[in-house]
Amino acid sequence: MRAAGLLLARALLVAWALLHPAGTQQCHPAGPATVLRFTDRHAEIRVPALHRVPSPLDPLYGLVRRCLDLIQQNPLPTELLRAALNDPGSVRTSQVVQYELGYVVCAAVALLFTVAMPVAGMCFCYCRSRRRCGGRLRAHRRSLGCRRHCLLACLSFTSLVILISVTCAFVTSQRVKGQMEPGLGAVPTTLRTLRQHLANVPQGVQMVVDKFEVPRKQIISDLGGLSRSVGLSIHTQLKAMTYAALSDLQDRAADLQTSLHHLQILDGTSRALAAARAELEPALRERRGRVVALLDDPRCTSCASALGRAQSLELGADYGKVPSVEKVLKAMAGLPRSDFEEMIRQGNGTFNSIPELAVERMAQVIQDLREELSRTAQKVQSIADSFPLPDYTRPASKALVTAEERSRPYLREVERFEHYRWIAGTVLCSIILLILACNVMGMALGAYGLSKREDPSDYECRGEAGAKFLLVGVGLAFLFSWLLILLVFATFLVGGNIQTLVCRNWVNQEIYKFIDTPGNLPPSMNLTRQLNLRRDSNLSATYRDCKSGAGLWEVLQLDRSYDLDEHLKTPKYTADFQKRLGDFTAHLGDVRLLRSEGRQDLETFARSGLDEVDYGRFQEEMKNPLVQTSLPGLARNLEGLQKMQRNSTVAGRLGAEARALWQMQNSTVQSQEVLVAKLGESVQFLSRLAPHLKERVKRTLATTASVEARLPVQAQQILRQEIGCFTRKELRYFTQYLNWVGQTLREDVASCQPLATALDNGRVILCDRIADPWNAFWFSLGCCTFFLIPNIIFAIRLTKHFRPIRNRLISTGSEETCPFHIPRVTALKL
Ligand SMILES: *[C@@H]1O[C@H](CO)[C@@H](O)[C@H](O)[C@H]1NC(C)=O
Ligand SMILES: *[C@@H]1O[C@H](CO)[C@@H](O)[C@H](O)[C@H]1NC(C)=O
Ligand SMILES: *[C@@H]1O[C@H](CO)[C@@H](O)[C@H](O)[C@H]1NC(C)=O
Numbered sequence: 001m002r003a004a005g006l007l008l009a010r011a012l013l014v015a016w017a018l019l020h021p022a023g024t025q026q027c028h029p030a031g032p033a034t035v036l037r038f039t040d041r042h043a044e045i046r047v048p049a050l051h052r053v054p055s056p057l058d059p060l061y062g063l064v065r066r067c068l069d070l071i072q073q074n075p076l077p078t079e080l081l082r083a084a085l086n087d088p089g090s091v092r093t094s095q096v097v098q099y100e101l102g103y104v105v106c107a108a109v110a111l112l113f114t115v116a117m118p119v120a121g122m123c124f125c126y127c128r129s130r131r132r133c134g135g136r137l138r139a140h141r142r143s144l145g146c147r148r149h150c151l152l153a154c155l156s157f158t159s160l161v162i163l164i165s166v167t168c169a170f171v172t173s174q175r176v177k178g179q180m181e182p183g184l185g186a187v188p189t190t191l192r193t194l195r196q197h198l199a200n201v202p203q204g205v206q207m208v209v210d211k212f213e214v215p216r217k218q219i220i221s222d223l224g225g226l227s228r229s230v231g232l233s234i235h236t237q238l239k240a241m242t243y244a245a246l247s248d249l250q251d252r253a254a255d256l257q258t259s260l261h262h263l264q265i266l267d268g269t270s271r272a273l274a275a276a277r278a279e280l281e282p283a284l285r286e287r288r289g290r291v292v293a294l295l296d297d298p299r300c301t302s303c304a305s306a307l308g309r310a311q312s313l314e315l316g317a318d319y320g321k322v323p324s325v326e327k328v329l330k331a332m333a334g335l336p337r338s339d340f341e342e343m344i345r346q347g348n349g350t351f352n353s354i355p356e357l358a359v360e361r362m363a364q365v366i367q368d369l370r371e372e373l374s375r376t377a378q379k380v381q382s383i384a385d386s387f388p389l390p391d392y393t394r395p396a397s398k399a400l401v402t403a404e405e406r407s408r409p410y411l412r413e414v415e416r417f418e419h420y421r422w423i424a425g426t427v428l429c430s431i432i433l434l435i436l437a438c439n440v441m442g443m444a445l446g447a448y449g450l451s452k453r454e455d456p457s458d459y460e461c462r463g464e465a466g467a468k469f470l471l472v473g474v475g476l477a478f479l480f481s482w483l484l485i486l487l488v489f490a491t492f493l494v495g496g497n498i499q500t501l502v503c504r505n506w507v508n509q510e511i512y513k514f515i516d517t518p519g520n521l522p523p524s525m526n527l528t529r530q531l532n533l534r535r536d537s538n539l540s541a542t543y544r545d546c547k548s549g550a551g552l553w554e555v556l557q558l559d560r561s562y563d564l565d566e567h568l569k570t571p572k573y574t575a576d577f578q579k580r581l582g583d584f585t586a587h588l589g590d591v592r593l594l595r596s597e598g599r600q601d602l603e604t605f606a607r608s609g610l611d612e613v614d615y616g617r618f619q620e621e622m623k624n625p626l627v628q629t630s631l632p633g634l635a636r637n638l639e640g641l642q643k644m645q646r647n648s649t650v651a652g653r654l655g656a657e658a659r660a661l662w663q664m665q666n667s668t669v670q671s672q673e674v675l676v677a678k679l680g681e682s683v684q685f686l687s688r689l690a691p692h693l694k695e696r697v698k699r700t701l702a703t704t705a706s707v708e709a710r711l712p713v714q715a716q717q718i719l720r721q722e723i724g725c726f727t728r729k730e731l732r733y734f735t736q737y738l739n740w741v742g743q744t745l746r747e748d749v750a751s752c753q754p755l756a757t758a759l760d761n762g763r764v765i766l767c768d769r770i771a772d773p774w775n776a777f778w779f780s781l782g783c784c785t786f787f788l789i790p791n792i793i794f795a796i797r798l799t800k801h802f803r804p805i806r807n808r809l810i811s812t813g814s815e816e817t818c819p820f821h822i823p824r825v826t827a828l829k830l
């Protein structure tokens with residue numbers, strides 16, 4: 001019957017425990033989960049992105065670009081280019097002229113300039129040699145001063161403009177030179193870097209795969225602490241409950257022991273007291289008779305006062321009348337049959353050994369998990385083995401090698417021509433500076449001469465020298481202006497076409513569209529095939545994809561499409577690991593707190609009838625003194641009376657009685673009183689315990705049973721929870737690693753971003769770093785060249801003003817007398 005009840009209780013407990021999981025699903029190290037660090041990324045081979053650097057010359061570049069937009073307004077000539085690339089023979093000149101109309105007009109202007117300047121120069125020389133121009137003023141006129149100032153101002157202005165332009169030309173020329181070399185060097189370097197990037201993919205993938213070591217080490221180290229932490233967690237969470245049950249049990253065991261002890265005292269003392277009473281009775285009766293007789297004696301002075309007291313010298317409490325506890329003692333005979341202390345120690349020990357037990361029970365599964373991890377490492381290795389790239393990047397690598405080799409001679413040529421350009425530019429700029437120097441010297445000397453006009457000694461030679469300087473400048477300008485315009489036109493033709501044909505269409509990606517349109521490029525230059533790009537893709541799409549971070553395998557043509565995310569799905573690698581952990585069970589909470597003898601002991605104790613004894617009777621009896629009259633009180637009374645006696649015989653007897661009373665008190669009654677006190681303590685203990693006995697024992701038995709039943713269930717639950725937490729934590733490592741693999745493969749190891757970056761870098765180098773200053777160079781130089789025309793005119797006209805006026809007195813000289821007379825030089829008004 002009881003066993004069935006216990007079973008039922010256990011079943012109910014199990015159901016309760018399952019419905020109310022102990023604690024929520026919180027995993028106890030609640031801090032942030034460990035973040036794995038994957039150092040040592042594969043970043044050494046990368047194409048660094050270049051950017052346009054802002055410069056103070058940007059307004060000039062903008063101006064030049066707008067000029068070029070004005071000169072060349074046609075869009076990308078796809079038809080013309082297609083023809084030129086596929087069949088150069090079929091290109092008709094008229095088409096080219098039509099497209100390059102702006103340049104043709106400029107070429108005409110340049111040609112005109114090239115022809116006209118030397119012709120004008122020769123004319124001027126001729127006319128000078130005939131002394132028909134560049135001579136002297138014929139006479140003073142009032143307006144002369146004003147014109148002179150005006151000419152001076154104009155010449156200064158043109159000189160200033162030329163100075164600014166030549167400075168710009170010089171600066172931009174240096175800038176082109178400074179950018180050209182690294183720019184040209186970047187081409188093979190970038191091609192090589194790209195090739196290396198492709199070649200290093202397998203190594204990089206292997207490196208990424210090898211980094212599985214990081215999560216593996218972390219998981220192995222976590223596994224090392226798992227079993228102990230599970231055990232400790234169970235122990236800590238169930239400790240309070242178990243210790244409380246054990247201490248309850250300990251209390252009951254103590255109750256049993258103590259009750260037994262006190263019952264024995266009760267039995268023993270009440271018996272002893274009853275026996276002592278029987279012994280005391282005749283002695284007391286005799287003593288009473290004597291004392292009463294003595295006090296009754298008429299010779300005993302004022303003894304009547306103590307007579308009442310002596311007469312009540314009778315026995316008081318009778319412990320023969322208290323209830324017997326013999327039955328109870330009999331029922332408890334032989335208790336405790338079991339060693340409670342040892343039993344509790346054992347139970348506690350078993351419970352306290354749960355952590356060690358957990359370590360022992362989980363050893364196998366942890367070993368299995370370690371092996372499972374090695375299998376996972378093999379699976380991860382399959383990422384590298386199945387990574388498709390090495391076979392498919394070969395065409396691209398080959399194309400890159402070819403491009404590198406083919407571009408080398410062109411690059412060398414370009415470098416050579418750039419060198420020539422720089423020399424020519426520097427020389428011509430220096431000549432312009434020389435012209436400017438002549439202008440400045442001429443103007444300075446001339447002006448000085450004019451200021452000293454009233455001082456005839458200096459005046460003439462200074463003015464003459466000034467004029468000569470100006471004429472030297474003019475001569476230089478005539479000599480070199482055609483060379484200047486040739487350099488300007490040549491650089492303009494190249495730079496302008498690069499800007500309008502290439503750069504403009506590169507920025508808006510028209511070039512990629514052109515390359516993508518089938519038939520535009522000759523079949524041998526089919527980039528899709530050469531780089532083995534996806535068949536359904538093209539350069540524009542590839543560039544866009546690469547720029548937005550696609551992996552190489554996403555832009556290359558593979559036999560079968562490869563989905564990296566499919567290969568990086570976490571469950572693929574963790575399912576077995578997870579299953580092994582999920583399937584693991586261990587019984588960890590089997591602790592016997594109370595064995596059956598112990599239980600029987602306690603039950604016997606509860607049924608012993610200890611609580612049925614009438615302890616009130618004992619207490620009532622104890623209220624009575626052992627002797628009705630206090631023996632010491634009477635003895636002192638007698639001693640007091642003794643002193644009052646006149647008859648010495650009576651006094652002596654009184655003294656003897658008092659002594660006898662004292663003796664009785666000291667020898668018998670006192671020891672009985674000690675017994676009574678002892679009895680009182682025991683009665684008090686038992687009477688306090690008795691009303692709660694049954695209930696307490698019952699409760700203890702129930703608690704113990706319940707704890708015994710709950711321990712395994714809750715231990716199991718905690719085990720599951722801990723394993724769940726552990727699994728989630730370890731899965732996060734897998735996820736972290738696989739995410740990192742995906743990210744590293746896509747953005748680093750097998751990224752196709754370098755391709756897009758290389759293209760962008762090409763544009764930045766060609767257009768922003770080279771074409772812009774190049775175009776600014778010819779623009780500035782062209783500016784100088786054209787301003788040489790007004791410069792020449794103003795210089796020639798100014799020379800007349802610097803020369804001394806001949807024959808001041810002859811107002812109208814003939815051609816002979818005034819050989820330097822200049823008729824209005826119309827030839828210079830080009
Ligand atoms: C059980 O063991 C623990 C640890 O040794 C101790 O602290 C506790 O007092 C013991 N409990 C009982 C009831 O003996
Ligand atoms: C390149 O060749 C492929 C077939 O090999 C063809 O589908 C594609 O249109 C070609 N692309 C161009 C731009 O000619
Ligand atoms: C390039 O491919 C994209 C899609 O792949 C397509 O939309 C686009 O029209 C193609 N461009 C050319 C010029 O073929």
Ligand SMILES: *[C@@H]1O[C@H](CO)[C@@H](O)[C@H](O)[C@H]1NC(C)=O
Nearest residue numbers: 297299300646647648649650
């Ligand atoms: C004292 O009392 C005793 C008897 O009790 C008696 O024999 C004796 O004579 C008395 N002594 C005197 C002096 O009265």
Ligand SMILES: *[C@@H]1O[C@H](CO)[C@@H](O)[C@H](O)[C@H]1NC(C)=O
Nearest residue numbers: 659660662663664665666667
């Ligand atoms: C008995 O004890 C009391 C005090 O406890 C003492 O004064 C008295 O002398 C003792 N008497 C004897 C006969 O021992």
